[in-house]
Amino acid sequence: MKVISLIGQKGGAGKSTVARVLASAAVLEGKRVLMLDCDPNKSTYSFYQKLMRNDPTSAESVTAFHCANTEEMERHIIEADETGNIDYCIIDTQGDLVNWVDDVIELSNRVIIPVKVSETDFTVQLETYKRYVALRDAVVDPSKLPPIMFLLNQIKPGVKYPASLRDLFDEIASHDRMLRFYLQERNVYNQTDQGILLGEYAKRVEATSVGKVMPKYMTQAMDEAKELLTAVEEVTVNG
Template sequence: MAGRIITIAQQKGGSGKTTLAAHLAVALALDGVRVALLDCDPQGSLGEWFERRESSLGEAGTGLDFRTASGWGARREARSLARDYDFVVIDTPPKSDIESRPAIEAASLVAVPVQPTPVDLWATQATLEMIAKEGTPSLLVINRVLPRVALTQEIAEAIQALGHPAAESRLGNRVAFAASMGAGRTIQETAPGSKGAAEVQALAAEIHRFIGP
């Protein structure tokens, strides 16, 4: 049985796609499954993170495999990796439906990070429309949530009104996420007992249930 492909997509820049891709991949790997990362973003931020990870942990210590692809090659590479891994997590570029579409087409699930602001919610419509055209299941992930902000709940309700599934688990607006990425790690590794680590683990478990065994 082929592995599951999770594509992280959002046409709006600055949504936290790369951070979500890295954290989700490591969380799944820590749960004991085989995980590969596929970077389709020409900016290469995920690749830089993985190189730092290799430098500090060694090639055999990353717990992940890593590949790059672009355009239509992403679909072929993702399906190839899915033959050898339980999960393939794909990071896609913003502002490019041409580059993102093959990764969305190949996906078992598309996770769409969205920050809890009206502007981000409006910008997400284009991404959801693109995913709908491919007929791929999607799950909205509310990211960079500020505590005790009424707007967050209002946006959460607006997201539900869109008629698209949204994850119950949310990721907070925490400096520790960025700090861990700078070290080639994730928050589960640098601050394993923190609230942020618990948020990531809860999200990974929810996505795992959503996508099936």
């Protein structure tokens, strides 16, 4: 089982959205997913409750728990590992660096810090990254820590950033821990919040579209989700 966590002290950077996109990608690949939500706002856990009602087919491939502390999180991870039928564990955390974020990092195989193109977002998320750097300096064997990566999120292709943001974009994009893949802004990613994963959403859109053809934006969203999962897994160097 691979554990992928989403962290970052910048609220609204996209942790919960990316968690659903990654879960969608895994389910599209026929994998089973455990989602652990340690955010007191329970956005991922309530997504899962809606999923169980709206999308029972996907809910068969996904389970989720809300965790109040890292002991609970670790227990779910150990249990899932023991049963051996979960492929991915996706951990969603709160938009704040609580003291147990170090534990979340140590429990993970990959750590993602989503970042939007905005001065404040990047500055704040760099602080998140520093937390990882401090942990790396503190642990006995830093090579056991998972790779960490920034993920540029909510990019609008074709939209020209104002000059003031272009230099910032270049600075963010060239950070050596930046994933060489960005996630676009897509309404369908946002819609998954209603309790549906991308695969099932696509089927429903297809069934109601003229001539029952899959709209291109749906195919692109599913392809992008799968490419993101692959890109995250391919990163092996820890920063």
